[in-house]
Amino acid sequence: MDDNLRREIILENYQNPDNRGLIDDDSYLKVNTNSESCIDNLDFMMKIDDGIVKDIKFDGEACAISTSASSIMTKALIGKSIDEVKKILINYKNMIEEKDYDEDILGELNVYDHICKQPNRKNCALLPMVSVEKMLGELENEGFFESW
Numbered sequence: 770m771d772d773n774l775r776r777e778i779i780l781e782n783y784q785n786p787d788n789r790g791l792i793d794d795d796s797y798l799k800v801n802t803n804s805e806s807c808i809d810n811l812d813f814m815m816k817i818d819d820g821i822v823k824d825i826k827f828d829g830e831a832c833a834i835s836t837s838a839s840s841i842m843t844k845a846l847i848g849k850s851i852d853e854v855k856k857i858l859i860n861y862k863n864m865i866e867e868k869d870y871d872e873d874i875l876g877e878l879n880v881y882d883h884i885c886k887q888p889n890r891k892n893c894a895l896l897p898m899v900s901v902e903k904m905l906g907e908l909e910n911e912g913f914f915e916s917w
């Protein structure tokens with residue numbers, strides 16, 4: 770991906786993030802995730818119906834990388850099955866950690882394929898993934914996948 774396009778996508782999703790803003794709805798899973806390396810402190814909400822991610826929202830204080838990654842991640846996951854979500858998360862993490870990954874699965878999330886050049890920014894890019902993993906972990910602990 771062209772560096773100018775990469776910067777443009779990240780900046781657009783930072784300045785005008787999609788799915789930003791929390792709502793008062795108890796049918797959503799909710800988690801808070803913060804970074805150990807910077808100011809990032811984000812709340813995430815996710816609604817799952819019939820094994821499909823129907824909605825994800827986030828809000829809080831975060832840097833450009835965390836905010837843009839949260840915006841892009843939420844767009845990538847809405848409408849996906851739990852299995853598809855897990856594949857996206859695995860490939861995203863592999864990309865950030867410079868391991869083999871399927872770029873076709875990631876779509877716009879590929880803008881972070883060079884984040885490894887800034888190791889101090891990896892945690893920022895991983896924050897939304899960690900949040901979604903936490904919410905999926907809560908579902909697993911509640912036996913959601915066994916009954917589904």
